[in-house]
Amino acid sequence: MLITGLPPASAGPRILTSVAIHIGYYIALTEAYRHGDLGLTYPLMRGVAPLLVALSAVLTVGEHLSALSWAGVAGVCAGVLALGLSVQALNQPRAVAFALANAVIIAIYTVVDALGVRKAVEGGGTALQYWRPCSCSTAGRSPCWCCTGAASPWPGRMRGLAHRWPPSARRPPWARTGSRCGR
Helix, strand or coil: CCCCCCCCHHHHHHHHHHHHHHHHHHHHHHHHHHHCCHHHHHHHHHHHHHHHHHHHHHHHHCCCCCHHHHHHHHHHHHHHHHHHCCCHHHHCHHHHHHHHHHHHHHHHHHHHHHHHHHHHHHCCCCHHHHHHHHHHHHCCCCCHHHCCCCCCCCCCCCCCHHHHCHHHHHCCHHHCHHHHCCC
């Protein structure tokens, strides 16, 4: 924030809301990955979210999408969902539930952040000034991908490091998503 400066005060409530929503995102993400395969949960989360974002932007923000735009949204969603949906979805209902819940959360934070950026710009700030406090508050707090096991990009010694770190056990359950990754 030394480079970008602080966001305008008018964006503060949206930043706090975004941070709270992102905590929910990380919890749902962790649980989706804990209960299901990445090949199932990720396409559900990312395949449904664009449709929900488009619908909520129309209903809450007053955005207008052309028929071609709607066709594009539907095509992208259908394509991503086709990659991930299979019979295994029926065998992993908790994973599907958490993945769909996370799709809703993704849509919510997308719209909240869009409104927050607009509020920051209206207050004389920039999009980067809005985004920086949000990313500093949530990124790194829940790096679930670094300790989830086989899908982790980290070497074996690094995988689960936060899980073994003693202070993580003293945190309340809602604050452990990054340190314990649902274990």
